[in-house]
Amino acid sequence: MTAIVALETVGLCRSFGALRAASDVSLRLMPGARHALIGPNGAGKTTLINLLTGVLRPSAGRVMLQGADVTALRPDERARRGLVRTFQINQLFPEMTPLETVGLAVSHRLGGDRQAWRRLGGRPDVVEEAAAILERFRLDDVMDRRVGALPYGRQRLLEVALAIACAPRVLLLDEPAAGVPESERDDILAAVDALPSDVAVLLIEHDMDLVFRFARRISVLVGGALLTEGTPDEIAADPRVREVYLGEAAHG
């Protein structure tokens, strides 16, 4: 295999006092990966996302994005290099419309910083791309409404659409279907499936149904450390995973 690894962590550690929220996590996503990260509550999934995106700095270890060390970079710098995330709890701009939201992201990516003099929507390529993304997420009929006034399921779709608007090379989906009705889950999965095939996707999810439909590889995080990694069949058959993860779920 000659392709550059899309995202790699090397011995990532992070402690909060005595708590080891991440210990020696080494993860590797190839371009086009459809990878899921599962683990019981408190396994350190959120900490790991924050370490990957740069919200938290690791106590030890490195984060590599397409072969470059990005451990010292801020979240916005990593996002501009193609490491984009969605949020488990919607993080949107409630007073803006979906079109303004997506338009801003596309315009920012295509135009860089030298655009204080051009109006938002002044570039046809930006408008066309924003419209196409909204259409793909079936948000075009509400693109002129206030985001804060949209139904929850629609906001959830916008959450993912906004990440797609950043043209990710690596996309981290943090429980994208949390709280979304069954009927609308397929919209989210379909949109993720429609991503270019070389984009690496890491799905953090509680819903096992979704995980096994989506993932080609699965990593299991327990107590801040990786327990195991394998294909969905291997993970489903692993007695240790059943014990820690599914056992836990049965109690919950």
Add this chain to the structure above:
Amino acid sequence: MSDAAATAARAAAQLDRLSRWHPAEYVFWALAAASLLVFPSRYLLISDIALTGLFALSLDLVLGYAGILTLGHGAFFGLGAYVAGIAATHGLRDPLLGMALACAAAALLGAATSLLVLRGSDLTRLMVTLGVAAVLLEVANRLPALTGGADGLQGMDVGPVLGLLPFDLAGRTAAVYSLATLFAVFLIVRRIVHSPFGWSLRAVRANPLRAASIGIAVDARLSVAYTIGAAIAGIAGALLAQTTQFVSLDGLAFHRSADVLLVLVIGGVGWLYGGLIGAVLFKLMQDQLATITPQYWEFWIGLVLVALVLIGRERLAAWPRALWRRVAGRQPA
């Protein structure tokens, strides 16, 4: 295919509407220009309203769009006034040159102090901005050779605007000059606000976490917005110095920062005309109330402010509308 094209066309139209001139905007500026002809005896008030509106507009960029809480915006206004004033006492008579120097000095101070302001929470920002303004006031007080100290800056000699319009006692040139400057800067701010940069400020204010994760460099954006706001406040300060031909420590006093905040809150935070309408209302109220009850002017402005904040602008505006509907509703349709 045609579906996609139709959506794109609708999107383009929706974005076009955001920055299109509303008919009410033409009316607003036409009224502003007409005020020069209708109220020739109030030139000085018109000039005062225009430069206060410009000052409030600059605060809106910082507070309303970028969401930076500040109690020290007067520092940039006062610095601008002093730089323009000192330039005019040292033989630099051209008012536009003085204004440019004031703008540059305020921008420099804004850029330097933005690094302090970016640190910490809203409370920290309030204290830091307040502190910077207090330091500047004391510096001006301790440098009488340069600023005239407590006596104020004497002997300003401001030349004619563009070499054509000398400043007159009635304040005609002052009013035209201030309004023209306000309009020119307003056009620039209007463009900035409707640009992707302006939208990124709204995004940062609404949710800095998400703004960063779509690739917006949050701190750099805030720093630039703060600097632009400072530069414009410096222009407003220069207008005050040049149109009144006098600068005193009053230009840097705390009440400048507090008043401009009042002006902006009265007119509405986070929209381009908030500062301008606030300046009209504030200065007219000040002018009228000061004639009726000079001692109690601050009492009344305080009362108006409390009412505005507690009752809310929307409800205050809704009452006359509801009344109108009731009156209009009685007539047969």
